[in-house]
Each structure stands twice: as structure tokens, then as C-alpha cells.
Amino acid sequence: MTVIEIDGLRKSYGSGKAVDGVSLRVERGEIFGIAGPNGAGKTTIVECASGSRRRDGGILRVLGLDPWDDRRELLQRIGVQLQEAALPDAIKVGEALRMYASLYDRPADWRKLMDEWGLADRKGTRFARLSGGWKQRLFIALALVGNPEVVFLDELTTGLDPSARRMTWGLIRDLRERGVTVVLVTHFMDEAEALCDRIAIVDRGRVVAEGGPRELIEKGRSDSLENAYFALTGRETA
Structure with a gap:
């Protein structure tokens, strides 16, 4: 069952196009x-x-709802x-959880x-005293406190050390x-390669490739998703 439908999504800031005609489908139960x-x-x-932001154009439905027009109802169903x-x-x-x-x-x-997310021992700990990994664990718990059907996680592991990053992968x-x-x-x-069932690679506001990790690697004729990305986008390797 499709839970997110995006067709021709557009969003600009001034003269710059942040999203330029993106179309995607997300199925229930996948990462x-x-x-x-x-x-x-x-x-x-x-x-x-x-x-949280109004689109300029395109069709967008999440759980059958328009995210902007029906956002109050939608926010009760997503994290x-x-x-x-x-x-x-x-x-x-x-x-914070309460x-x-x-x-x-x-x-x-x-x-x-x-309890489920291992935060009970830190119930009385102030946010500023949490390590990066424990902050991310708290953010996931906060995203789940509304019993959501869909959860959006944006750059969840940026700034984490390798141990905390792998711990967060397990939580996802x-x-x-x-x-x-x-x-x-x-x-x-x-x-993306380690966690996702399907991936959309976005570059300069457009989807340049979409599929499972192995499918994208094969399309890029590479041995890893990172190398496939450079092949699929035409960018030079770092």
C-alpha cells in the first residue's frame, strides 16, 4: 500500500529551485x-x-491527506x-516525553x-547533559510518542561517532x-545502503535515480552505493 505519493513537487526560495519536479512513492512498512x-x-x-513547509506546486499526499491543507490531522498520524x-x-x-x-x-x-528505548535511567537527565547518541535516541522516542504510522528522520546520524551511529542504525x-x-x-x-529498502538519489533538486541499493549499484556499474552515486550523477569523486 502506498502511504506517500509525490508528483511533480516544486519549491523555490527566491530565484533558486530547491525542489524541481520531484516524484516519489513510498510503500507502507519500508525504510x-x-x-x-x-x-x-x-x-x-x-x-x-x-x-511544515508549503509547496509551490505538484501533487502531494501522505496517508491520503494533503500535508499543508490537512496538516493538523496529519500531524496526529506522523512523527x-x-x-x-x-x-x-x-x-x-x-x-520532554510527557x-x-x-x-x-x-x-x-x-x-x-x-523504557523501550533505554531512556528510563536518564529520565531525570537534562538535555544538555546527554551525549549525541542519547539525544538521537530521545529524538526517535519523541517522534514515536504519537503512535505514528509514518516517521520522517532527517540527517539523524550527522555528527555522531561511529559507535553512536551504528547504535542509531539499530534503532531505525x-x-x-x-x-x-x-x-x-x-x-x-x-x-542508505545499509538501512534502506529503496532509495531516491536527489541532486540539484531532482531525483536522478531510484531503486533498491543493489539495483542502484548495478546501474552505476560500481561496487558501492557511494561510487554509484558519482557515476549516476556525473559528479567527480571526492
Whole structure:
């Protein structure tokens, strides 16, 4: 079942086209990657799909709803962790989960969620004192507190050390096992290759390739998704 339908999505900022005619389909229960370099338009796609930014044109439906016109209803059914997500330094883990739960009509039990994501021992820890990995774990828990059907995760592992990054990968796989559809935005090609069932490679506001990791590697006649990306986009390797 298709849960996200995007046809000809367009968004500009001034004279610059951030998204230029993007079309995508995301199926229920998969981890769908939107991969590409910084500034490619990935975050803008997610912002439009999650109802936090109004599109200029194109057709967009998430769970059958228009993300902008029906955003109040949609926000009760999705979870979002955007790239610039942050919390007040002084807020405690338990306080943040309780506060977020109060925003939903049918929230998950935030105490149970805290236990499930290993945060119980840090219930009284202030946000500023959490390591990068534990902050990301909290952000995932916050994105799940509304019992979402679809979760958008934007550049979740940027700035994490390798150990915390791999821990976060495990958390993302757990979401799929729970039946949650995950849209994962990343500029790390190894991350997309390791986690995603299907991937759209975005470059300069357009989708330049789409498919499973192995399919994209074969299209790029390469041995890794990172090398395939350079072949498919015509960019020079770093």
C-alpha cells in the first residue's frame, strides 16, 4: 500500500529551485531513503511532505491527506525529526516525553516508550547533559510518542561517532520491525545502503535515480552505493 505519493513537487526560495519536479512513492512498512549531498533539496522534500513547509506546486499526499491543507490531522498520524531539531538545555528526558505526549489525541504511553528505548535511567537527565547518541535516541522516542504510522528522520546520524551511529542504525531497523514506515534523509551513502529498502538519489533538486541499493549499484556499474552515486550523477569523486 502506498502511504506517500509525490508528483511533480516544486519549491523555490527566491530565484533558486530547491525542489524541481520531484516524484516519489513510498510503500507502507519500508525504510525509504532520500539520499544526496548537502543542499540537494532532501530536507525541503521532507518539510513539504510533513506539512511544515508549503509547496509551490505538484501533487502531494501522505496517508491520503494533503500535508499543508490537512496538516493538523496529519500531524496526529506522523512523527517528525527534522535536521535542526533541538530541545531546551534544561529540559529533562521524562519532561520532554510527557510534554510531547500531551500534544496528541491518542499518544503512546510515554513511560513505556522511555523504557523501550533505554531512556528510563536518564529520565531525570537534562538535555544538555546527554551525549549525541542519547539525544538521537530521545529524538526517535519523541517522534514515536504519537503512535505514528509514518516517521520522517532527517540527517539523524550527522555528527555522531561511529559507535553512536551504528547504535542509531539499530534503532531505525527496530522501527520497521514495529510496522512503522520510515523516510530516512541522509547524505551518507553507506547509511542508505545499509538501512534502506529503496532509495531516491536527489541532486540539484531532482531525483536522478531510484531503486533498491543493489539495483542502484548495478546501474552505476560500481561496487558501492557511494561510487554509484558519482557515476549516476556525473559528479567527480571526492
